[in-house]
Amino acid sequence: MQTTDQKIALITGANKGIGRATAERLAGLGMTVLMGARDPGHGEEAAAAVRAGGGDAHAVTLDVTDAATVREAARWTGERFGRLDVLINNAAITGSGRVSPVDAVDQIPSGVDLDMVRAVFETNVFGVIAVTNAMLPLLRRSPAPRIVNLSSGGGSLALNSDPDGPLTGLPPSAAYSPSKTALNALTVQYANELRKDGILVNAAAPGYVATDINDHQGFLTPAQGAEVVVRLATLDADGPTAGFFSVDGPVPW
Template identity: 75%
Template sequence: MRDESTHQEVALITGANKGIGRSVAEQLAALGMAVVIGARDPLRGEEAAAAVRAAGGRAYAVTLDVTDPATVQEAARRVEERSGRLDVLINNAGITGSGQVSPADAHDQVPSSVDLDMVRAVFETNVFGVIQVTNAMLPLLRRSPAPRVVNVSSHAASLSLTSDPDGPFAALLPSAAYAPSKTALTALTVQYANELRRDGIPVNAVAPGFVDTDSNNHTGFLTVAQGASCVVRLAVLGTDGPTGGFFGAEGPVPW
């Protein structure tokens, strides 16, 4: 049974039970969107959705593990049943492999000694999971008068920034898992944008910045609300907005 207004935009955020994803859901709900909380843990997903509703927003949770095709297809079915379409897809779910985005102690990410199973797991979530979710949601996005897709990447995805020996990433250990997976995600973003441009579906990547989350043991200097605001700006683009871009709070991020 459909319970969203035909005039209210619907946004699905993966990995939305905590951190940046949850803040994105809260901010979009505050802007008047109905938000769908995608979470691997149904209890945590429902808790996040309940918090959005308690704050006056419209929200419901779907169990969604981006590496599990069955949950992805079921989530698409739930969105179709409840809303009939999808206006915004935010591919936020991701893992670091080592547990830290800026791996000062993450020696397990160094290319010469990395565990290949860990690399595969990171790519399974951060790259293949995005393909799986996006493709499952495309039929619903095509029903929207103004669909948008936002992929949550990282400044660590930038080859220009990470290859500069005097740049901001020079002090960090090399990464064979997290950073390359996000580089692949930005490349994938461009390819989706190229394919979907003719359909009027903008697809962009965003680097939220060094945000205080579990993934960096809460060492980030930006709040989750600040990191989420970059994502939200791309999620509310008008029909004349960019596509195939890579953006941060400072503007375009170099490839």
């Protein structure tokens, strides 16, 4: 086991987009970043790029819907580092291929394919539970553990139910948006359970970021989207828990 004073951060879906930008930022802050990716080649390519920039990065084969890879990632992390300081649950899918949620008319509740809904929840909700529970024993060994769940403004019930709100242009969604609403609820429940252990758990709304998930239609860069994620991953001991935040502050539930 390698002993280090550097903080250890694991990021799911870290080979591209917000996950990769977050890895780059945390590595720049001196953390050792474990970059989870379903494809080992893509993961190693991303980790090598972070190392080339002077960061300490390691690729970890991790598919949040595959229990075997989740268990192996936890075993390897524990054997290699002995603990985990930061867990960022970033991996997610829209369910509509590379089509932006703005255009995802196939998610309209009255006509949605239930298999799509199940697949989205499998990654965006159940995958978060699987990875979090596998990593909790390692997080409990950290002096200052943090969990950040990548949510979305589209998961806000308050914003979605406002007929004059900022999301009125989006078609109704029975898959992606409800999965993020469920993730928000899950974030609060984990925070309530773990606050006595000093584990801060929060949800991040990165904004409309240009990534593969929306065919790069977003107007923010991955680095801009990662800003709130990094902020929550590096909270002081008196920082918030059970919160939902964008870079501008709290987001309504």
